[in-house]
Amino acid sequence: MWRIFSFALSQIQPYVMALQLHIPNKQMVRFRYDDIMTDIVARESGKRTMLTAFFDRNKEEESARQYLNKDFPKHYTWNAIARRWNPRKQGSMIGRLVYANLAEEERYYLRLLLSHISGPTSFKDLFTVNSIVYPTFRKAALERGLIETDDNLSQCLVKASLFQFPKALRRLFATILIYCEPGDIRKLWDQHYDSLSEDYRRQCESVNRVRNMVLTDITSFLQSMGETLDDFDLPKINVDTTYNLEVFVRYKRNTP
Structure with missing residues (x-):
C-alpha cells in the first residue's frame, strides 16, 4: 500500500551538503571538450569555488566569521549560478567537508584547519599563526597544536x-x-x-x-x-x- 500510494520510501532530514575542498589553485574546473584552453583558464566562474566564496563571504560580512566552514550551510545557501553564499531565509541543512586521506598531505591538513578555524578570509589566514605566515598547511596545523608533536x-x-x-x-x-x-x-x-x-x-x-x-x-x-x-x-x-x-x-x- 505504501508503494501504491507513492509514499516516500526514504528521506534525509536535514539535508546534507558536501563542501568542496581544494588547495590553492587546485580546484576542479568543468569545461566542454570543444572549449578553448585560454578561455577556460580566464573564466572567472571557474576560479570561484565553494571554498573561495566562503572566504569572500567572511570578508564582506563580519557576522559570518563566527561559523566554521562545515556550519556555513546552516546559515547560508549556496547559489551555484552566481557562485555565492547567501543568507538562509528558511529550511535547514548540514555541511560536511569531503573526506581527505592523510596520504594527500596538504589537502588533509587544509581540511583539519578548516574544521577548527572559524572566519578565515583567505588561504593566507589559514597559513598564518601568531602573525607568522608558514609555508605549508601542515606547519600551520602543527603550530596551532592540531597535530601531535613528534x-x-x-x-x-x-x-x-x-x-x-x-x-x-x-x-x-x-x-x-x-x-x-x-x-x-x-x-x-x-x-x-x-x-x-x-x-x-x-x-x-x-x-x-x-x-x-x-x-x-x-x-x-x-x-x-x-x-x-x-x-x-x-x-x-x-x-x-x-x-x-x-x-x-x-x-x-x-x-x-
Missing part, C-alpha cells in the same frame, strides 16, 4: 641510537616516515642526523658526500616499502657534487 618518535630514535648501528637507525627512520606519519619530518631529520650519519662521517670528510650516502640509504629503504624520497620533506640528493653514486653502490656491495 616527541615520542624522537625519543624512539634517541633510545635506538644507544645500541643500534647507524644503518639500522636509517632503516628505523625510513620505517617511521612511512608508518608513523611524523608531523615535522625535517625537524626529526635535523635532530638525529648525527646519529644517522655517524659511520659515514668516520669514513669521509666531505659534508655533501656524507649527506648523499645517508639519503641514498634511506631512499633504498623507502623504495623497498613502496615510497620515494620525493614523498617526504627531506633534503634532496645533490647530483652536482663530485661524489659518484655508482661508486658508492659498488663500495656498499663490497663492504660487509
Whole structure:
C-alpha cells in the first residue's frame, strides 16, 4: 500500500551538503571538450569555488566569521549560478567537508584547519599563526597544536641510537616516515642526523658526500616499502657534487 500510494520510501532530514575542498589553485574546473584552453583558464566562474566564496563571504560580512566552514550551510545557501553564499531565509541543512586521506598531505591538513578555524578570509589566514605566515598547511596545523608533536618518535630514535648501528637507525627512520606519519619530518631529520650519519662521517670528510650516502640509504629503504624520497620533506640528493653514486653502490656491495 505504501508503494501504491507513492509514499516516500526514504528521506534525509536535514539535508546534507558536501563542501568542496581544494588547495590553492587546485580546484576542479568543468569545461566542454570543444572549449578553448585560454578561455577556460580566464573564466572567472571557474576560479570561484565553494571554498573561495566562503572566504569572500567572511570578508564582506563580519557576522559570518563566527561559523566554521562545515556550519556555513546552516546559515547560508549556496547559489551555484552566481557562485555565492547567501543568507538562509528558511529550511535547514548540514555541511560536511569531503573526506581527505592523510596520504594527500596538504589537502588533509587544509581540511583539519578548516574544521577548527572559524572566519578565515583567505588561504593566507589559514597559513598564518601568531602573525607568522608558514609555508605549508601542515606547519600551520602543527603550530596551532592540531597535530601531535613528534616527541615520542624522537625519543624512539634517541633510545635506538644507544645500541643500534647507524644503518639500522636509517632503516628505523625510513620505517617511521612511512608508518608513523611524523608531523615535522625535517625537524626529526635535523635532530638525529648525527646519529644517522655517524659511520659515514668516520669514513669521509666531505659534508655533501656524507649527506648523499645517508639519503641514498634511506631512499633504498623507502623504495623497498613502496615510497620515494620525493614523498617526504627531506633534503634532496645533490647530483652536482663530485661524489659518484655508482661508486658508492659498488663500495656498499663490497663492504660487509
